[in-house]
Amino acid sequence: MRLLDKKERIGSFSEVALGYNDEEALNEASRCLQCANPQCVKGCPVEVRIPEFIASILNGDVENAYKIIRFSSALPAVCGRVCPQEKQCESKCIRGYKGEAIAIGALERYVADYALKNKLTSLKAKTKNGKKVAIIGSGPSGLTCAGELAKEGYEVTVYEALHKAGGVLVYGIPEFRLPKKIVEQEINALKALGVEFVLNAPIGKCMTIEDLKREYDAIYIASGAGLPKFMGIENENANGVFSANEVLTRINLMGSFKEDANTPIYLGDNIVVVGGGNVACDAARSLRRFGKKVTLMYRRTKAELPAREAEVEHLLEEGIELLELTNPVKVLVDEDFNVVGLEVKKMELTEKDESGRRGVREIEGSNSNFDCDMVVMALGTSPNPLSTIESSVKKDNKGLIIVEGTKTSDDKVFAGGDAVTGAATVILAMEAGKKAAREIVENDI
Amino acid sequence: MYKILKNELIGENIFELDVYAPLVVNKCLPGQFVIVMAYETSERIPLTIYDYDKSTGILKMIYQVVGASTKELVDLDDEIYSVVGPLGNPSELVMNIDEWKEKKVIFVAGGVGIAPVYPQIKYLKEHNVKVDCIYGVKNEKYLILEEKMKNICDNFYIATDDGSKGYHGLVTDCLKSLDKHYDKCVAIGPVVMMKYVSMLTKDLNIPTIVSMNPIMVDGTGMCGACRLIVDGNVKFACVDGPEFDGHKVDFDAAIKRMNIYKTFEGRKYLERCEGSMHHGNCGNCGDK
Ligand SMILES: Cc1cc2nc3c(=O)[nH]c(=O)nc-3n(C[C@H](O)[C@H](O)[C@H](O)COP(=O)(O)OP(=O)(O)OC[C@H]3O[C@@H](n4cnc5c(N)ncnc54)[C@H](O)[C@@H]3O)c2cc1C
Ligand code: FES
Numbered sequence: 001m002r003l004l005d006k007k008e009r010i011g012s013f014s015e016v017a018l019g020y021n022d023e024e025a026l027n028e029a030s031r032c033l034q035c036a037n038p039q040c041v042k043g044c045p046v047e048v049r050i051p052e053f054i055a056s057i058l059n060g061d062v063e064n065a066y067k068i069i070r071f072s073s074a075l076p077a078v079c080g081r082v083c084p085q086e087k088q089c090e091s092k093c094i095r096g097y098k099g100e101a102i103a104i105g106a107l108e109r110y111v112a113d114y115a116l117k118n119k120l121t122s123l124k125a126k127t128k129n130g131k132k133v134a135i136i137g138s139g140p141s142g143l144t145c146a147g148e149l150a151k152e153g154y155e156v157t158v159y160e161a162l163h164k165a166g167g168v169l170v171y172g173i174p175e176f177r178l179p180k181k182i183v184e185q186e187i188n189a190l191k192a193l194g195v196e197f198v199l200n201a202p203i204g205k206c207m208t209i210e211d212l213k214r215e216y217d218a219i220y221i222a223s224g225a226g227l228p229k230f231m232g233i234e235n236e237n238a239n240g241v242f243s244a245n246e247v248l249t250r251i252n253l254m255g256s257f258k259e260d261a262n263t264p265i266y267l268g269d270n271i272v273v274v275g276g277g278n279v280a281c282d283a284a285r286s287l288r289r290f291g292k293k294v295t296l297m298y299r300r301t302k303a304e305l306p307a308r309e310a311e312v313e314h315l316l317e318e319g320i321e322l323l324e325l326t327n328p329v330k331v332l333v334d335e336d337f338n339v340v341g342l343e344v345k346k347m348e349l350t351e352k353d354e355s356g357r358r359g360v361r362e363i364e365g366s367n368s369n370f371d372c373d374m375v376v377m378a379l380g381t382s383p384n385p386l387s388t389i390e391s392s393v394k395k396d397n398k399g400l401i402i403v404e405g406t407k408t409s410d411d412k413v414f415a416g417g418d419a420v421t422g423a424a425t426v427i428l429a430m431e432a433g434k435k436a437a438r439e440i441v442e443n444d445i
Numbered sequence: 446m447y448k449i450l451k452n453e454l455i456g457e458n459i460f461e462l463d464v465y466a467p468l469v470v471n472k473c474l475p476g477q478f479v480i481v482m483a484y485e486t487s488e489r490i491p492l493t494i495y496d497y498d499k500s501t502g503i504l505k506m507i508y509q510v511v512g513a514s515t516k517e518l519v520d521l522d523d524e525i526y527s528v529v530g531p532l533g534n535p536s537e538l539v540m541n542i543d544e545w546k547e548k549k550v551i552f553v554a555g556g557v558g559i560a561p562v563y564p565q566i567k568y569l570k571e572h573n574v575k576v577d578c579i580y581g582v583k584n585e586k587y588l589i590l591e592e593k594m595k596n597i598c599d600n601f602y603i604a605t606d607d608g609s610k611g612y613h614g615l616v617t618d619c620l621k622s623l624d625k626h627y628d629k630c631v632a633i634g635p636v637v638m639m640k641y642v643s644m645l646t647k648d649l650n651i652p653t654i655v656s657m658n659p660i661m662v663d664g665t666g667m668c669g670a671c672r673l674i675v676d677g678n679v680k681f682a683c684v685d686g687p688e689f690d691g692h693k694v695d696f697d698a699a700i701k702r703m704n705i706y707k708t709f710e711g712r713k714y715l716e717r718c719e720g721s722m723h724h725g726n727c728g729n730c731g732d733k
Contacts, residue, residue, distance in 0.1 A: 163485075163529065198468070201529075205531055205532060205665075206531065230679065232679075237674060237698060237702065239701070245668045245669065246662055246668035246670050336701065384666055
């Protein structure tokens, strides 16, 4: 896919991946072998009928391609951009065994963008059935559930703690990967369907689940996994140490990078981002766009980076240094408690564990100091307990909501997405939202 | 958008902001706070709740203009972009009100710290708790809510740095000079004040609550900007607090965290927060 020129990316939050034009899409689509037993579909968590939509592109019927994708996925323009396709559909593509897999994600995006541009995204609702559902959280899981239920004639209200709807899609994933305009369009489509959004509404604080139960026939908890983890190392509270969530929220949600925004963002000149997932890459690349030196410090090696493959490539193109097999053990500070560096240990890879992932261990006596003046911790997140305050919804010892299907320990309350699985992916969160909607309908709630 | 009913000067650079926010007011209790944004492009500012009326849905806040973000609030007329709350936990005294009947509590408020103190004392008085209050300000120009406070406290003491009204000197010296028995102290104001009050009450053996108000973004535990060290552990002021045991808070670490404003980058950051309004008065920069 064509990309924004490397030089243009510094100082700009414009989207990096530029998407296919018609000709490119047709060329790519024509490479599809239209397998009788398509493996790609099995690699997709929501089983989008991939060969069928690709065939429609080839036939020039992009509208039908959209209908096919939309049947399985509520947010194709988002998923086309942020799904880890190389681990899902594309990893199973026969073409990929000898050469390049079909760029399924890029084709999905092409179709979805066509639909957005040509306003094919409107949804139709059945007549109201008089039932009311409250959804907690407006990330991909909440939005999907809202759309599915509204289509079935439910009256849906989405409660969101922040001042904007979209969850991680607006506060976490940066503009240069997922333009906010796209999320906005999806939300507008839901509003047109009659879904109501109540912003600035932290459930557990302004209302509890018990309060909601008095007003609604069912509740769907989709409050995500928004709590940042810290390492617990010495001086981690020093000035200049931030969570990736804070950095990303200030930049994305509150637009620190825009001229007219008043949100200040603290910037070092020599920044270390600790971690290796999408969150770490997004934080590093966002900070790099302010023209600062950025190093990504990761315990394992490039091959184990959990972030999307394309993001890692773009990150390296943008001049971010990857420091592998390195782990901080202490934050070094000056007398004013400002970060002046990290004491780090070298790591080595060990055998693969049961999950097939290689472990790591510290190399004794390998300590050294690494100079920096800002540290961003991107070590993963856990669910926010706020929404279930004063409710009987059961959780496990990690704070994940316990469900059967999507049903919680409370008959009227359903849950899904990151709040149930811990930090995962957009597509899985979306799928859970769909499933919850189905279960709410099936249980005749 | 939230409707503004009042946004008026009530003291030197101090304003009262009343808005219609039933979702905040419905479940609100003394000790909690809100986060407001003047416009969609504004910083999120935590503000203490000064009063609320459950029957009308009206929420009252008091703010001091200390920087560009609070300056933006002054110019608002009819509407404010966002008000979210009630955030944080209600006051420990309010939650365990039955334990405090017949006991004596002293509040020590510094500057606009008087705003969150007011609803707490009001609540305690409604439940027959004996409450005194010391209110310290730089000079009498900064006094607000004086009459209201007099009416709800058993004893109300004013202390000014320059002696322009009431006790001439610091709130800590004023507290010492009272030489009275108290079962609990609640200190709310600049971090430095809360530190010294807590040191004193430790000597005097009075259990002490402080209310911390560091920089915040979301107010729901999501960013970690508000983290503090309490009893050796990292806590988030927004969800674990804002109240903590004054004898366990690591004030020096909290004060050091404010040193960020002494660095070059920090200065620039503060300039954006505070604009030309920087006056060294809020205690954030450590100038004072
Ligand atoms: C920086 C970043 C980059 C990522 N990149 C990718 C990627 O490239 N590909 C991918 O597939 N996945 C990615 N992910 C993961 C993906 O975004 C999440 O798995 C997905 O968003 C989870 O969806 P959700 O709806 O469960 O929760 P969220 O998107 O987290 O939404 C939850 C919402 O609930 C709100 N909320 C929380 N508590 C309350 C409450 N008490 N009351 C009201 N509202 C509440 C939150 O404010 C939030 O808006 C990324 C995540 C991050 C943070
Ligand atoms: S303000 Fe973000 S965690 Fe407290």
